[in-house]
Amino acid sequence: xxxHSADQYAEPPELWFAQGDVAIAAxxxxxxxxxxxxxxxxxxxxxxxxxxxSQSVVAGEPLRDTILAQIAGSDPATAxxxxxxxxxxxxxxxxxxxxxxxxxxxxxxDGDRIARSDGRVIQISLAMMQLADDRQLAAIFAHExxxxxxxxxxxxxxxxxxxxxxxxxxxxxxxxxxxxIEADRLSVHLLANAGYDPQxxxxxxxxxxxxxxxxxxxxxxxxxxxxxxxxxxxxxxxEHGLPQPGLxxxxxxxxxxxxxxxxxxxxx
Numbered sequence: 265x266x267x268h269s270a271d272q273y274a275e276p277p278e279l280w281f282a283q284g285d286v287a288i289a290a291x292x293x294x295x296x297x298x299x300x301x302x303x304x305x306x307x308x309x310x311x312x313x314x315x316x317x318s319q320s321v322v323a324g325e326p327l328r329d330t331i332l333a334q335i336a337g338s339d340p341a342t343a344x345x346x347x348x349x350x351x352x353x354x355x356x357x358x359x360x361x362x363x364x365x366x367x368x369x370x371x372x373x374d375g376d377r378i379a380r381s382d383g384r385v386i387q388i389s390l391a392m393m394q395l396a397d398d399r400q401l402a403a404i405f406a407h408e409x410x411x412x413x414x415x416x417x418x419x420x421x422x423x424x425x426x427x428x429x430x431x432x433x434x435x436x437x438x439x440x441x442x443x444x445i446e447a448d449r450l451s452v453h454l455l456a457n458a459g460y461d462p463q464x465x466x467x468x469x470x471x472x473x474x475x476x477x478x479x480x481x482x483x484x485x486x487x488x489x490x491x492x493x494x495x496x497x498x499x500x501x502x503e504h505g506l507p508q509p510g511l512x513x514x515x516x517x518x519x520x521x522x523x524x525x526x527x528x529x530x531x532x
Contacts, residue, residue, distance in 0.1 A: 265297035266290040267308070269328035283307030283349040286316055286331050296361035302348065309354065310347030311335060325382075333384055336366035367412045369405070377477055381408040383417025396473045402460050403451065403468040410450035415521045416443045423525045439525055444487050446520065449500045453514055456507040466497040 266289040270281040281287055284307025291297050291304060308316055311334050322330060338344055340363035347356045368385045372378060375389035386408040393401060411417070425439060452462035468474045469490050478490040488496065506512060 265292065265295065265302060267328050267331060269326045269331070272326045272328060280305070281307070283352070284309060284316075286327055288348075296359040297357075300346070300357035300359050302346065302357055303350070306348040306350050308346060309349050310345070310356075312338060312345050315347075329382075329385060332368060336384075367409055379404045379408055379477075381411040383412055383415070386412070392477075395476065396468070399460070399464045400468045400471065400473050402455060402458070403465040406451040406454040406458075406460075406465065407447050409454060410447035411443065413454070414443075414446050414450060414517075416447070419521070419525055441488065442525060445496060446517065448488070448493055448496055450514065450517055452497055452500050452506055453504070453512040453517075457511050462497075462501050462506045466494045466501075469494045469497075 267286060268280075268289045269286045270276050271285070280289075283305065286308045288297070288302060288304050288306045288308070291302055308331060310316065311331065314334070316327075316331065335344065344359040344361060345356060346359060347354065349355075366384070367381075370385060370387045371393060372387050372389045375387075375391065377392045377395060378387065378389040379392055380387050386405065388401070388404065388408075392404070396404060420439060420443070423439065448465075452465050455462045455465060469478065474490060500506075504512060504514065
């Protein structure tokens with residue numbers, strides 16, 4: 265099911281959230297939500313035993329993201345219980361959904377060549393999708409997904425950086441470069457594991473699409489330069505002999521999830 269909340273819109277149509285502030289925008293046919301009888305416009309009231317009204321919202325984030333994080337953090341070994349309101353009547357449903365990737369991907373209709381992740385939600389602008397071909401989009405997505413796999417949001421917040429991956433840029437350039445380099449390195453392993461030639465990652469930055477992107481959002485000291493990215497990606501591919509048989513699990517890089525970021529003030 266696709267969720268949205270009233271605080272994502274400046275002036276949402278009244279009918280969208282007539283039953284509550286977090287509603288179902290759409291239900292995927294044949295999904296666990298569909299089998300449980302949930303429908304578009306149903307308003308979520310409870311997740312398992314916790315009422316939505318009791319959830320603390322992270323500053324700057326829509327309520328929808330808080331609810332998605334709660335659902336993603338539920339026990340995958342047990343069915344998910346959803347309390348919802350339809351036509352002013354309360355009802356409940358049990359979802360027998362299987363555990364899967366918790367990252368949510370959205371396409372933004374506005375924004376100029378944007379690709380970003382806050383550790384939970386990956387957003388790619390329509391302009392970016394029109395600029396890049398399918399292989400280039402795979403390289404972009406692998407980089408953003410790597411932020412989630414490497415738990416950059418949690419690790420930054422534990423360091424005292426609030427606001428996830430987006431809010432920290434500009435205040436902590438040094439940490440920004442660290443997370444970008446880690447995500448670049450892991451991205452080629454994710455591509456190889458998904459059946460792509462990992463070389464499409466450095467090729468993206470060599471291509472016109474990468475050159476145009478590097479002049480926009482990804483330009484600045486908080487990100488490695490385009491040439492730095494190319495060298496880094498190619499070195500990672502060569503060091504691990506990618507692609508290789510079976511899954512590529514770079515132990516040292518994945519182990520970083522359990523290590524704090526280095527302390528110290530940023531240097532200009």
